[in-house]
Amino acid sequence: xxxxxxxxxxxxxxxxxxxxxxxxxxxxxxxxxxxxxxxxxxxxxxxxxxxxxxxxxxxxxxxxxxxxxxxxxxxxxxxxxxxxxxxxxxxxxxxxxxxxxxxxxxxxxxxxxxxxxxxxxxxxxxxxxxxxxxxxxxxxxxxxxxxxxxxxxxxxxxxxxxxxxxxxxxxxxxxxxxxxxxxxxxxxxxxxxxxxxxxxxxxxxxxxxxxxxxxxxxxxxxxxxxxxxxxxxxxxxxxxxxxxxxxxx
Amino acid sequence: xxxxxxxxxxxxxxxxxxxxxxxxxxxxxxxxxxxxxxxxxxxxxxxxxxxxxxxxxxxxxxxxxxxxxxxxxxxxxxxxxxxxxxxxxxxxxxxxxxxxxxxxxxxxxxxxxxxxxxxxxxxxxxxxxxxxxxxxxxxxxxxxxxxxxxxxxxxxxxxxxxxxxxxxxxxxxxxxxxxxxxxxxxxxxxxxxxxxxx
Numbered sequence: 001x002x003x004x005x006x007x008x009x010x011x012x013x014x015x016x017x018x019x020x021x022x023x024x025x026x027x028x029x030x031x032x033x034x035x036x037x038x039x040x041x042x043x044x045x046x047x048x049x050x051x052x053x054x055x056x057x058x059x060x061x062x063x064x065x066x067x068x069x070x071x072x073x074x075x076x077x078x079x080x081x082x083x084x085x086x087x088x089x090x091x092x093x094x095x096x097x098x099x100x101x102x103x104x105x106x107x108x109x110x111x112x113x114x115x116x117x118x119x120x121x122x123x124x125x126x127x128x129x130x131x132x133x134x135x136x137x138x139x140x141x142x143x144x145x146x147x148x149x150x151x152x153x154x155x156x157x158x159x160x161x162x163x164x165x166x167x168x169x170x171x172x173x174x175x176x177x178x179x180x181x182x183x184x185x186x187x188x189x190x191x192x193x194x195x196x197x198x199x200x201x202x203x204x205x206x207x208x209x210x211x212x213x214x215x216x217x218x219x220x221x222x223x224x225x226x227x228x229x230x231x232x233x234x235x236x237x238x239x240x241x242x243x244x245x246x247x248x249x
Numbered sequence: 250x251x252x253x254x255x256x257x258x259x260x261x262x263x264x265x266x267x268x269x270x271x272x273x274x275x276x277x278x279x280x281x282x283x284x285x286x287x288x289x290x291x292x293x294x295x296x297x298x299x300x301x302x303x304x305x306x307x308x309x310x311x312x313x314x315x316x317x318x319x320x321x322x323x324x325x326x327x328x329x330x331x332x333x334x335x336x337x338x339x340x341x342x343x344x345x346x347x348x349x350x351x352x353x354x355x356x357x358x359x360x361x362x363x364x365x366x367x368x369x370x371x372x373x374x375x376x377x378x379x380x381x382x383x384x385x386x387x388x389x390x391x392x393x394x395x396x397x398x399x400x401x402x403x404x405x406x407x408x409x410x411x412x413x414x415x416x417x418x419x420x421x422x423x424x425x426x427x428x429x430x431x432x433x434x435x436x437x438x439x440x441x442x443x444x445x446x447x
Contacts, residue, residue: 014320147301153315154335154376164334168325246325246360 033215041219049222050204057199058224061117061189066125066181072125074174078166080133081140102188106195113198121219124188131184132177139173171243179236186228223231250274251384251416253296255305257280257443258288264301264443265291266303271435271446275383276414280427288421288444290318292437293386296418314382314415316390322361327359328372336379345378351375351405371405378409387411387419391426403429410445 017037023034045051061183080087080094105125113119143166151161167174201224208216251273258266265288273279283289294300296307297315330381332344340348348354351371353364361369370390377385389407391399407430410417422428427434437444 146317146319147323149294149297150315150317150321150335152299153313155311156335157337159338160334164323164326164330168323209404246362 030212030214033218038215038219038222041215042223045216045219045223051220054200054204054220055223055227057197057203058186058189058193058201061121061124061200062182062186062191064121064186065128065189066178068121068125069128069132069181069185070174070178073129073177074136075172076129077133077136077138078140078170079139081143087137094133098128098134102127102191106188106192108195117197118220120189120197121194123192124185127188128181128185132181135173135180136170139170143169147217168243172240175236175243176241178239179232182228182231182236183225186224190224250308251310251418252308253305255292255295255303255307255325257305257382258291258295258300258303259443264441266295267440267443267445269437269444270304271350273384273416273418275416277433278410278419278431280431280434281418281420281437282422282424282427282434283444284439285417285422287439289437290388293388293418293420295372297386299441310383312380312383314377314380314385316373316377316385316387316419317388318388318392320361320366320373322369322372322376324361326360327357328353328359328364330363330378331361331372332376335376339379347375347379348372367394367402370394370402374402374406375411378413381413382415385413385415385417385419387417389422391421391423405412405447406430409441 019035023029023032026032029037040050076090080090092218105126109119109123109126113122144184147165147169156165177189189200190202190205193200193201194206201220204220205217208214208220253269253271255266255269257264257268269292271279281289282291293315295303296309297313298307298309299315322345323334325348326334327371329341329344332347333339333341336344345354345357348357350376353368353371353375356364359370364372374390377387387406391402394402403426410430417430419426419430435446437446
């Protein structure tokens with residue numbers, strides 16, 4: 001059991017080792033610096049406040065886009081999963097948006113709305129909504145019709161039905177969409193910042209890309225990866241466990 | 250008085266029910282029998298208002314309870330919540346009393362998955378009787394229980410019906426159940442235009 005818990009740490013240590021070996025073999029800090037050379041640069045950015053400022057800007061965009069995409073995608077998926085008629089009307093739209101490259105949506109949003117915060121968040125949201133909708137639609141199709149009938153017979157209010165009958169059944173699908181959503185959204189946010197914002201991790205990566213400073217690109221990228229790992233471990237995994245509590249009781 | 254006057258019910262153009270008309274007086278218990286797949290469950294769903302896609306009319310009271318073939322509980326909510334959520338006017342004490350009545354005292358905090366099938370069916374019965382229904386509909390409530398548990402459940406149902414006196418319609422394949430619980434029996438028989446009542 002304890003050995004199983006050690007596996008993720010050993011796996012990460014293996015990745016770190018691979019990086020060190022690759023850096024030594026490359027023997028060019030401008031191409032691939034060793035992990036320990038990033039530590040002073042990280043400290044420097046942290047102390048100056050630059051890292052936290054840009055990290056904060058990106059996190060705010062991720063939160064907005066995540067909340068909007070999950071809300072809209074869940075509502076859309078639920079309606080499409082419950083109504084064959086709505087599904088037959090909206091499914092072609094979904095297929096188009098699913099296959100529209102993220103970059104195209106981002107560029108179009110910037111062109112139509114302007115290089116604004118709203119355009120950035122809308123672009124990220126539109127990229128993620130179809131994925132959430134597809135996952136939740138599958139969940140809505142799998143809803144137990146007998147529980148639905150029971151809720152109707154006993155005249156449960158809409159709110160009670162949603163909270164106690166529908167959403168507990170959708171919870172595994174919502175958790176899955178949320179986990180993949182966070183992972184995809186922050187990557188798209190970085191592209192959005194790269195292309196059209198003057199703050200955020202993506203903007204900083206763009207800046208250091210122009211300066212060909214691989215070390216600083218890695219400092220900013222890894223900082224945000226660490227934040228996302230914390231979100232995964234402290235928020236998403238506990239949420240997923242709480243939704244499964246009744247199964248393991 | 251509960252009145253059903255169903256003229257027809259079809260699924261994708263295939264007639265399932267033909268003319269089915271009957272009344273149930275308050276306090277009266279009717280057994281509904283007939284071969285498997287003839288449309289008994291469909292008739293119950295129409296009577297309960299779950300299926301509104303039929304020709305005809307049904308007069309039913311608002312205070313309605315349904316005991317499904319399966320217990321149909323919320324597996325992610327506690328036993329107590331399974332009683333309180335469908336009956337928001339029920340107090341916690343009333344709900345606990347009902348659980349005692351069906352032999353589930355001390356199980357309030359458990360999830361349905363932690364109960365045996367017999368206990369889940371007791372909870373399903375408790376939910377049905379929690380707020381004195383005027384109409385009780387049961388779809389093979391004792392199916393897939395061993396004979397001993399089925400007998401215990403039958404006795405419990407008998408006593409709950411005697412206490413609350415709802416108009417009751419239940420589906421069964423067991424003539425012993427029909428004889429024990431029902432004042433009269435309706436038989437669905439097949440007919441080219443959909444099943445009808447004898």
